[in-house]
Amino acid sequence: MAEQILIIEDEPSIADNITYALSTEGFGAHWCNTAAAGLEHLRENETSLVVLDVGLPDASGFDVAREIRSFSEVPIIFLTARAEEIDRVVGLELGADDYVVKPFSPRELVARIRAVLRRSLKREQESVEAEHSQFTINEQSYLITYQGEKLDLTRYEFRLLRILVKSPGRVYSREHLMQLAWEEPDMSLERTVDTHIKTIRHKLKKITPQTDPIITHRGIGYSLKEDE
Ligand code: CA
Numbered sequence: 001m002a003e004q005i006l007i008i009e010d011e012p013s014i015a016d017n018i019t020y021a022l023s024t025e026g027f028g029a030h031w032c033n034t035a036a037a038g039l040e041h042l043r044e045n046e047t048s049l050v051v052l053d054v055g056l057p058d059a060s061g062f063d064v065a066r067e068i069r070s071f072s073e074v075p076i077i078f079l080t081a082r083a084e085e086i087d088r089v090v091g092l093e094l095g096a097d098d099y100v101v102k103p104f105s106p107r108e109l110v111a112r113i114r115a116v117l118r119r120s121l122k123r124e125q126e127s128v129e130a131e132h133s134q135f136t137i138n139e140q141s142y143l144i145t146y147q148g149e150k151l152d153l154t155r156y157e158f159r160l161l162r163i164l165v166k167s168p169g170r171v172y173s174r175e176h177l178m179q180l181a182w183e184e185p186d187m188s189l190e191r192t193v194d195t196h197i198k199t200i201r202h203k204l205k206k207i208t209p210q211t212d213p214i215i216t217h218r219g220i221g222y223s224l225k226e227d228e
Pocket of ligand 1: 009010011053054055056
């Protein structure tokens with residue numbers, strides 16, 4: 001399937017040019033003209049890369065990038081119009097992979113997109129490690145596979161399961177899991193850990209109905225069954 005590129009840009013003529021250049025080069029393209037529509041699309045659709053305009057009508061591209069990073073490691077290329085924007089983009093605190101200054105040639109942008117995708121594929125391959133014979137973790141795409149099948153996990157489910165998979169056999173208390181997985185751990189909400197473990201188990205059970213690789217330690221917490 002073609003790589004899907006999401007374009008978040010409010011100027012139709014620019015979006016049209018990019019879309020056209022992408023489709024002639026074999027990419028899929030989807031255009032959103034507001035930050036809100038772009039984020040919504042990204043949350044619901046497999047996307048290889050985002051082309052993000054800094055000046056959007058409903059939000060700054062910087063805020064959009066920050067929001068994207070809270071749930072996805074998808075590569076981002078900024079479109080900037082002004083020198084002061086470039087300074088901020090180059091700061092790279094925002095996790096952008098590249099930027100292109102307006103006006104630009106769509107061909108140049110497509111070349112940059114190819115380069116960023118190549119780099120990110122390489123990164124992705126390097127970060128795939130087998131932690132456990134039945135699980136693999138891909139940090140770049142927030143993906144964990146179980147018995148070779150992709151698990152569809154929420155952000156906290158991913159973080160919790162990653163902790164367990166990285167140290168099979170190690171028992172973690174609820175409190176410790178909460179501290180490791182949540183940005184703002186709230187100890188009054190330790191039950192939240194149980195709720196997430198429950199939904200993770202449910203997802204694992206869909207793949208192996210007979211076995212449960214997560215062990216409950218009553219009154220303490222959880223561990224992952226060690227490799228046999
Ligand atoms: Ca704009």
